[in-house]
Amino acid sequence: MGVRGLAEILADAAGGVFPPPDGxxxxxxxxxxxxxxxxxxxxxxxxxxxxDPAWVEETLAAVPGDPLAAPLCPPFLTALAARTGLxxxxxxxxxxxxxxxxxxxxxxTEVLDREHPRVVRALDYREDVRVFTADGGLLVLGRGLxxxxxxxxxxxxxxxxxxxxxxxxxxxxxxxxxxxxxxxQQAPGNAPSVRAFQAAGYRPVGAEVLLSSDGA
Numbered sequence: 001m002g003v004r005g006l007a008e009i010l011a012d013a014a015g016g017v018f019p020p021p022d023g024x025x026x027x028x029x030x031x032x033x034x035x036x037x038x039x040x041x042x043x044x045x046x047x048x049x050x051x052d053p054a055w056v057e058e059t060l061a062a063v064p065g066d067p068l069a070a071p072l073c074p075p076f077l078t079a080l081a082a083r084t085g086l087x088x089x090x091x092x093x094x095x096x097x098x099x100x101x102x103x104x105x106x107x108x109t110e111v112l113d114r115e116h117p118r119v120v121r122a123l124d125y126r127e128d129v130r131v132f133t134a135d136g137g138l139l140v141l142g143r144g145l146x147x148x149x150x151x152x153x154x155x156x157x158x159x160x161x162x163x164x165x166x167x168x169x170x171x172x173x174x175x176x177x178x179x180x181x182x183x184x185q186q187a188p189g190n191a192p193s194v195r196a197f198q199a200a201g202y203r204p205v206g207a208e209v210l211l212s213s214d215g216a
Contacts, residue, residue, distance in 0.1 A: 045071035072174030092185035095202035104171035
């Protein structure tokens with residue numbers, strides 16, 4: 001894969017072009033000091049870290065069990081955290097979807113207060129953050145890992161099971177700039193979230209884990 005960076009790898013994956021499923025691991029530079037972690041595709045992993053690739057290879061080789069699973073296994077992630085002084089976050093399903101034209105399918109109110117707790121938290125991990133509220137839910141949009149557009153949604157407990165999650169995930173696609181791709185992560189065990197995003201047209205790409213100063 002040469003010297004291609006993480007942004008190019010993500011752009012290819014969004015278009016359905018994945019790294020070769022040959023069981024290998026690609027090590028690329030961090031796109032920013034904040035962005036460090038592992039992407040796992042089918043039989044190929046990408047570790048984005050400003051470390052010697054030889055250290056990554058040697059550490060992975062020492063992980064017992066299936067080598068294909070090693071990049072997302074606790075022994076490697078624990079070693080990576082110790083090496084970088086960071087905390088391992090959750091391992092998520094990574095999905096993406098293309099922009100949709102027209103207006104969102106439900107009324108949204110943008111939160112303009114930059115001191116709003118949800119805005120403040122989002123600004124720790126993304127740029128160009130926009131936060132919208134809906135009746136019973138919340139939508140966060142911003143630029144995260146390698147500058148990609150990312151969406152996150154929250155649905156209030158009393159409004160779950162009514163399709164609001166799918167509507168919010170769909171609405172996010174309408175808020176993108178022309179030609180942009182939208183990314184979203186879901187916890188694999190959160191089946192309602194996984195189903196909502198896939199019903200909204202998000203396609204599975206791989207798995208992802210990020211490391212940060214607080215593990216969020």
